[in-house]
Amino acid sequence: MHFSVILRVTGILLSLFSLTMLLPMAVAWLYNETTISAFAVAFGITAGVGLLLSTLVRSGADLRSRDGFLITVLFYVGLGTFGALPLWLIDGAALSITDAIFESLSGLTTTGATVMTGLDDLPRSILFYRQFLQWLGGMGIIVLAVAILPMLGIGGMQLYRAESPGPVKDTKLTPRITETAKALWYIYLGMTVLCAICYSAAGMDAFDAICHSFSTVAIGGFSTHDASLGYFDSTGVEFVAMFFMIFAAINFGLHFAAISRRRPNYYTRDWEVRAMLGTLTLVSSLVCLILYRNPEITDHPFRDGIFQAVSIATTTGFTTANFSLWPSVAPVLLLLAAFAGGCAGSTAGGLKMVRVLLIYLQGLREVRRLIHPSGVFPVKLGNATVSDRVMGAVWGFFAAYVLIFLIMLCAIMLFSDVDFITAFSAVGACLNNLGPGLGDVALNYAGQTTTTKWILILAMLLGRLEIFTLLVLLTPAFWRR
Amino acid sequence: MKILILGAGQVGSTLAENLAQEAFDITIVDQNPARLAELRDRLDIQTVEGQASHPDVLRRAGADDTDMLIAVTNSDEVNMVACQVCYSLYRTPTKIARIRNAAFHGRDGFFSQDHMPIDVLINPEEAVTTRIKQLLEHPGALQVVDFADGAVQLVGMKAFYGGPLVGHELSFLREHMPQADTRVAAIYRRGTSIAPRGDTVVEPDDEVFFIAATKHINAVMSEFRKVERPYKRIVIAGGGNIGLSLARSIEDKFSVKVIEYSPERCQKIAERLDHAVVLHGDATDKDLMLEENIEHTDMFCALTNDDEVNIMSSLLAKQLGARQVMTLIGKPAYVDLVQGGEIDIAISPQQATTSSLLSHVRRGDVARAHTLRRGAAEAMEVIAHGDARVVGKAIGDIDLPNGVTIGAIVRGKEVLIAHDNVVVEPEDHVILFMVDKTRVRAVEKLFQVGFGFF
Known part of the structure; x- marks a missing residue:
């Protein structure tokens, strides 16, 4: 462990991050808002600490891959904390330190759970800042998931890379990580620009279009309105949102391969994408059916059903209707679909589709083994065989996910007086980086106790860092030299 | 040469x-x-x-x-x-x-x-695989070979009681099935060939070779034996190159199980197959066969690289109730020993390869040649060029050596079954059957472009 060099890297990251506060400052200046001072102070503090760390600590040591765990966690915790500064400093918003950190981490992890209400009346610079945090978070996640976590030996992407069939198989996308990150950044940026243009063509004003494009491609779910996308009440907007949510929930490595080689059929050949589209279709049809049979709920069951299914199942969390009030199994079904989430290596949260797919295939294999006791059945994804080592990792991840979910569920019910549905959906929504839950947290998390919020902050972090990155820090063996 | x-x-x-x-x-x-x-x-x-x-x-x-x-x-x-x-x-x-x-x-x-x-x-493995695949598509056939890019096939099969034609003269075939034209090229009775003529009576257990357009093959086959159900469930013993490539090529059409002895090889072939079930075990393991419902298997193919294992496992499978068994046998001596007994079909990999090379060593313009009956007989597709001796003659007038039959003529895309009045035109593909390889020279002469014509 090289603490000095780790601190130094964190310092550099912080100073870079401080620059991003200049953008909301510009927005505040543009709209002539008083929040400009808060952003200026936050910028000053973040930049100061960052520069202090990066210049004071001098070290020539090289980073080892084990240091990566600590850096990744510090990166999220550090940015989450310093990113909370503007929200905490602004008078109008009046957020406690817990709320500010909750909001900022919810943004950076692209969860989209909010404690803020009355969004429509807030200064535009703050709204912009929240959306911008999600966008940054989304970009961080992709680089993290596609480039950094595999180096640490964790995560869906490594599994994806090693075991998936076809184009992405043996590629580190480009020979160098910086190049990979750059390529991914271009795709991400291009997608955002395209999304913003589509939104504005669908009728949003420029500010809303840009802000919503940020949270759409990041699969975040923050909105500039309390009513979320329901505010616009436009089929066009919902259609654009759905398209980009699905697009952003696809592995960015696959995007890279498909775009750089101009082969759109890579998408249809990919089993994870197929599984995701299949799940989306299934869930939407079920939800539509339920809505159709209860005509008193909504006037347009298919529009609402499909949009809500896509938004929740990709773990985005935009809403056009309060789905927590929908009848029968619909809300639970949506929440469960969010557990499967999007593809590995995308901005979506959840268990990741490829893991769910592998667990399903493994189940199928056990059945076939019972029928043919002497049979040899490898788990295959397309044409490629998944090694037992990877299957073990997937099961380990699944077990840890479930266990952590249960522990947090119990903890929330122990420390604060909430009903089971609320606790269940709150932990689920945060661990899956989804956002809105059911019951008391259907709209926002403002009513929850401080303890609950801290547990949920931990849930968001764990979900985003694929659990083991954070969990490994909690083991004594990690700290032993 | x-x-x-x-x-x-x-x-x-x-x-x-x-x-x-x-x-x-x-x-x-x-x-x-x-x-x-x-x-x-x-x-x-x-x-x-x-x-x-x-x-x-x-x-x-x-x-x-x-x-x-x-x-x-x-x-x-x-x-x-x-x-x-x-x-x-x-x-x-x-x-x-x-x-x-x-x-x-x-x-x-x-x-x-x-x-x-x-x-x-x-590619010998491919040649064998193709051969087995064709047999699987024509239940009851002992040998199936293609001519003229698959437009015409020559099929060898055994006649059984219950076939409408068995016990009748060959000429009855035309009355019975006017729509499907065919020509019986050879009949082997108790190992010796008899020249097929209109008044030849087909007896049970005769080995019959006939030539017909591919689409008529199954109809003609049903004349010589009861109609066989199509094969559905196939068990392949041995996951070597041949076993694997066969399994890969048929796993979409049939329900396939592959038995392989080596665990590593099992793993490897399981990775390469999509629907086929790979079983780890001995090809001669009775319990494994019973566990996998050998009695409901339509065809058991023993394709390991060990002749003895192939023969023993085929016999076992047959005894346990497999409908048909097919055995890959390398040693020529074994082929005659087993075929026609308990084992329904014996396949020789060398024969398949030699077959695929034959057309290139034959003189004259031979488009395709196949060895039949363990190399004793041969079938050829020869192109009749301008001034060869056969051109311009009706088939009935061609002076064919003993034991040679013309089965069919392919003219462009048209398939003409060789009746005596059909006249050979230049560039026709003539499909011949020779009961004995020693007739090859004489046939080559018939099709040679002679110097005398210049």
């Missing part, structure tokens, strides 16, 4: 044996002196010891005045380099090579004079 064979493995030695009997000058090259000595003692051939791809070895083997090179060593790469060397240094006219690895196949223009100069690629 001088033929140079590289590699004295199974395929190489069988080829040498077959061709040496037919008055070709054979030289065979191999690195193993013991194997060469054994061949030299048995056959009238020349042998050269050494690495088959080296120019000096090839020169010693007489590559500079060889008419045909057949490279069948174990290694694809050695075969390719040998062909390249012979082409570049010795200008050998015809180069045939065995290329096993599928990665080399299907690359357009790769095997051409400008790049890798190989004229004919052979």
Whole structure:
């Protein structure tokens, strides 16, 4: 462990991050808002600490891959904390330190759970800042998931890379990580620009279009309105949102391969994408059916059903209707679909589709083994065989996910007086980086106790860092030299 | 004709044996002196010891005045380099090579004079696989071979009680099935051939060879025996190259199980197969067979590389209730021993390979040739050019040697079953059946473009 060099890297990251506060400052200046001072102070503090760390600590040591765990966690915790500064400093918003950190981490992890209400009346610079945090978070996640976590030996992407069939198989996308990150950044940026243009063509004003494009491609779910996308009440907007949510929930490595080689059929050949589209279709049809049979709920069951299914199942969390009030199994079904989430290596949260797919295939294999006791059945994804080592990792991840979910569920019910549905959906929504839950947290998390919020902050972090990155820090063996 | 064979493995030695009997000058090259000595003692051939791809070895083997090179060593790469060397240094006219690895196949223009100069690629595993596949598609057939790109097929089968034609004269066939034209090319009764004529009565247990357009094959077959249900459930014993490639090519159409002994190989083939079930176990394990419902299996194919295991497992499968069994047998001596007994079909890999090479060593314009009945009989598709002796004659007037039948003529896309009044035109593909290989020379003469016409 090289603490000095780790601190130094964190310092550099912080100073870079401080620059991003200049953008909301510009927005505040543009709209002539008083929040400009808060952003200026936050910028000053973040930049100061960052520069202090990066210049004071001098070290020539090289980073080892084990240091990566600590850096990744510090990166999220550090940015989450310093990113909370503007929200905490602004008078109008009046957020406690817990709320500010909750909001900022919810943004950076692209969860989209909010404690803020009355969004429509807030200064535009703050709204912009929240959306911008999600966008940054989304970009961080992709680089993290596609480039950094595999180096640490964790995560869906490594599994994806090693075991998936076809184009992405043996590629580190480009020979160098910086190049990979750059390529991914271009795709991400291009997608955002395209999304913003589509939104504005669908009728949003420029500010809303840009802000919503940020949270759409990041699969975040923050909105500039309390009513979320329901505010616009436009089929066009919902259609654009759905398209980009699905697009952003696809592995960015696959995007890279498909775009750089101009082969759109890579998408249809990919089993994870197929599984995701299949799940989306299934869930939407079920939800539509339920809505159709209860005509008193909504006037347009298919529009609402499909949009809500896509938004929740990709773990985005935009809403056009309060789905927590929908009848029968619909809300639970949506929440469960969010557990499967999007593809590995995308901005979506959840268990990741490829893991769910592998667990399903493994189940199928056990059945076939019972029928043919002497049979040899490898788990295959397309044409490629998944090694037992990877299957073990997937099961380990699944077990840890479930266990952590249960522990947090119990903890929330122990420390604060909430009903089971609320606790269940709150932990689920945060661990899956989804956002809105059911019951008391259907709209926002403002009513929850401080303890609950801290547990949920931990849930968001764990979900985003694929659990083991954070969990490994909690083991004594990690700290032993 | 001088033929140079590289590699004295199974395929190489069988080829040498077959061709040496037919008055070709054979030289065979191999690195193993013991194997060469054994061949030299048995056959009238020349042998050269050494690495088959080296120019000096090839020169010693007489590559500079060889008419045909057949490279069948174990290694694809050695075969390719040998062909390249012979082409570049010795200008050998015809180069045939065995290329096993599928990665080399299907690359357009790769095997051409400008790049890798190989004229004919052979792949024994593929040849065997195709042969088995055709048998699976025609339940009840002992042998199925293609002519004219699959438009015409020659089928060998056993006549059984219950077939409408059994016990009747052959001419009854035309009355009974006017829509499906066919020609019976040969009938073998108790191992000897009898010339099929209109008044020949088909007896049960006769081995009948007939030629018909591919779409009529199943209808004609049903004349000689009760209609067989199509095969559905196939068990393949042995997951070697042949077993795997067969399983891969049929797993979409049939329900396939593959039994393989080595756990590593099991893993490997399981990875390459999509629907087929791979079972780890011994091909002769009775309990495993029972567990996997051998009694409901339509066809049990024993395709391991061990003749004895193949025979024993086939016998066991048959005893346990498999509907039909097929056995891959390398040793020629075993083939005659088992076929026609408990084992329904015996397949010889060497025969399949030799078959695929035959058309290239025949004189005259032979589009395709197949060996039948363990190499004793032969069927050929010959192109009749302008001034050959057969052209312009009605089939009934052609003076065919004994034991040779013309089965069909393919003119463009049209299939004409050979009745006596059909006249052979130039560029017709004539499909002939010879009960005995010794008739080949006489047939070649019929189709030779004679000097006298100039």
